[in-house]
Amino acid sequence: MYTERVMDHFNCPRNMGEADGYNAEGTVGNAKCGDIMRMTMRIEEGVIKDVKFKTFGCGAAVATSSIATEMVMGKTVEEALALTNKAVVEALEGLPPQKIHCSVLAEEAVKAAIEDYNRKKP
Amino acid sequence: MFVYCDNAATTPLCKPAFDAMLPWLETGYGNASGFYKLARDAKKALENARRTAASCLGVAPEEFYFTSGGTESDNWALKGACDKGGHIVISAAEHHAVLNTAEFLKKKGHPLTVVPVDSDGTVSPEALQKALQPDTAIVSVIYANNEIGTVQPVAELARTVKEYNKKILFHTDAVQAAGHIPLEITPEIDMLSLSAHKFGGPKGIGAMVLKNGVKLTPLLHGGGHERGRRSTTENVAGAIGLAAALEYMCQNRETFAIRTASLRDRLINGILSEIPYSRLTGHRANRLPGNASFVFASVEGESLVLKLDSLGVAASSGSACSSASLDPSHVLLAIGLPHEEAHGSLRLTVGHENTEEEMDYVIKSVKTAVEHCRNMSPLWDAKKGEPINVH
Numbered sequence: 001m002y003t004e005r006v007m008d009h010f011n012c013p014r015n016m017g018e019a020d021g022y023n024a025e026g027t028v029g030n031a032k033c034g035d036i037m038r039m040t041m042r043i044e045e046g047v048i049k050d051v052k053f054k055t056f057g058c059g060a061a062v063a064t065s066s067i068a069t070e071m072v073m074g075k076t077v078e079e080a081l082a083l084t085n086k087a088v089v090e091a092l093e094g095l096p097p098q099k100i101h102c103s104v105l106a107e108e109a110v111k112a113a114i115e116d117y118n119r120k121k122p
Numbered sequence: 123m124f125v126y127c128d129n130a131a132t133t134p135l136c137k138p139a140f141d142a143m144l145p146w147l148e149t150g151y152g153n154a155s156g157f158y159k160l161a162r163d164a165k166k167a168l169e170n171a172r173r174t175a176a177s178c179l180g181v182a183p184e185e186f187y188f189t190s191g192g193t194e195s196d197n198w199a200l201k202g203a204c205d206k207g208g209h210i211v212i213s214a215a216e217h218h219a220v221l222n223t224a225e226f227l228k229k230k231g232h233p234l235t236v237v238p239v240d241s242d243g244t245v246s247p248e249a250l251q252k253a254l255q256p257d258t259a260i261v262s263v264i265y266a267n268n269e270i271g272t273v274q275p276v277a278e279l280a281r282t283v284k285e286y287n288k289k290i291l292f293h294t295d296a297v298q299a300a301g302h303i304p305l306e307i308t309p310e311i312d313m314l315s316l317s318a319h320k321f322g323g324p325k326g327i328g329a330m331v332l333k334n335g336v337k338l339t340p341l342l343h344g345g346g347h348e349r350g351r352r353s354t355t356e357n358v359a360g361a362i363g364l365a366a367a368l369e370y371m372c373q374n375r376e377t378f379a380i381r382t383a384s385l386r387d388r389l390i391n392g393i394l395s396e397i398p399y400s401r402l403t404g405h406r407a408n409r410l411p412g413n414a415s416f417v418f419a420s421v422e423g424e425s426l427v428l429k430l431d432s433l434g435v436a437a438s439s440g441s442a443c444s445s446a447s448l449d450p451s452h453v454l455l456a457i458g459l460p461h462e463e464a465h466g467s468l469r470l471t472v473g474h475e476n477t478e479e480e481m482d483y484v485i486k487s488v489k490t491a492v493e494h495c496r497n498m499s500p501l502w503d504a505k506k507g508e509p510i511n512v513h
């Protein structure tokens with residue numbers, strides 16, 4: 001049901017945890033639906049220096065959050081905002097149809113964190 | 123190490139069933155409806171299988187109809203019973219084969235009442251009685267639940283129905299129970315579904331116990347097989363496999379049940395004592411000998427199952443993510459679990475072939491998997507070792 005790439009990210013999640021000295025935080029999803037993603041980022045001069053995730057959810061939810069952190073790490077805020085759920089699905093070499101919403105959550109988590117950063121910016 | 127802990131999903135084919143089936147897959151291929159010897163031999167073997175299986179259940183051979191499995195039997199019971207209209211009553215802890223058939227019939231215009239269960243998953247006769255109506259055509263209550271293992275007081279429930287109105291048909295889905303616990307098929311029970319692959323038989327064969335005198339519209343029309351009640355060329359090898367497996371289970375039931383229940387209890391006690399914020403689901407005592415089902419705070423079931431798979435343990439979950447919908451299992455919601463807890467469910471179902479050493483490995487693996495998932499979970503406070511309340 002899952003591609004090898006999804007299983008790889010599920011079994012060996014990248015950037016799991018909380019970014020040291022983070023200045024941006026986004027939490028999306030809800031426990032009722034069975035998916036919550038929390039992304040924390042340390043953004044310096046518009047560049048994502050560190051990003052980490054914590055996810056409550058299925059294999060696809062973990063894998064999409066894990067790969068999304070890889071995709072925005074080191075990128076500028078503008079570049080990260082251009083991340084789409086489609087790109088996340090492609091990077092994972094596909095997701096079952098009923099799991100596409102997980103990739104949407106990953107995109108939203110990245111955006112929520114950046115919005116938080118923009119909001120707090122002096 | 124690989125440990126198979128999903129016996130409620132399916133069981134390995136037992137040796138007696140395999141041996142009994144083999145000749146009928148090799149040389150005994152005759153169509154049991156033919157007139158020549160090859161066909162007559164197949165027919166004779168089929169009827170022997172029917173007698174054996176019926177006697178294991180204590181019913182007459184002519185009350186035992188082979189079907190393709192539990193789902194077909196359940197469909198037959200519900201669709202056949204309310205062919206001419208009528209109200210349907212089912213419990214809130216039914217298998218999808220009954221639930222979705224009832225929902226289908228509801229869309230066709232049959233009123234449907236779903237009887238609630240208590241926090242153990244048990245249907246009370248009082249609750250059932252309240253659901254009965256003058257035009258009720260059929261009541262269907264699962265013998266033992268597939269997710270949480272709770273065994274229903276089926277005989278008492280059937281009596282309640284018949285005391286209200288003898289004309290209402292009572293059906294029970296005994297797919298998880300048959301072969302594992304003694305079935306009390308009292309006179310008030312009109313129909314009972316079972317499936318061979320849940321007790322060591324092959325897949326694709328099941329049965330319906332249909333009591334003498336019960337009128338039920340057929341689901342399959344055709345050549346008039348199974349005395350006109352279920353047409354299709356007989357699955358002789360399958361029927362023989364079903365009978366051999368059921369006989370094997372019935373002859374060894376006590377030994378197997380004691381062994382399985384002791385493995386189950388080892389698992390339950392180990393997991394509840396080793397893993398904080400874990401909870402057993404289903405009735406503590408009135409449960410299937412092989413069922414150990416849990417919910418774990420702050421983790422999601424599908425992740426747990428995937429992690430366990432990577433550790434060599436085959437298990438299952440009633441979480442939303444194991445299905446196409448976003449809702450967790452209707453059974454877990456019916457016993458009153460909030461959505462977020464119901465997402466963290468894990469079902470381990472053991473068989474008599476499992477060992478104590480395997481159970482200890484499973485306990486260790488579940489602990490590792492839960493820790494792995496909690497470590498990743500934003501709903502778990504790793505420092506304090508407790509769930510974070512999101513509300």
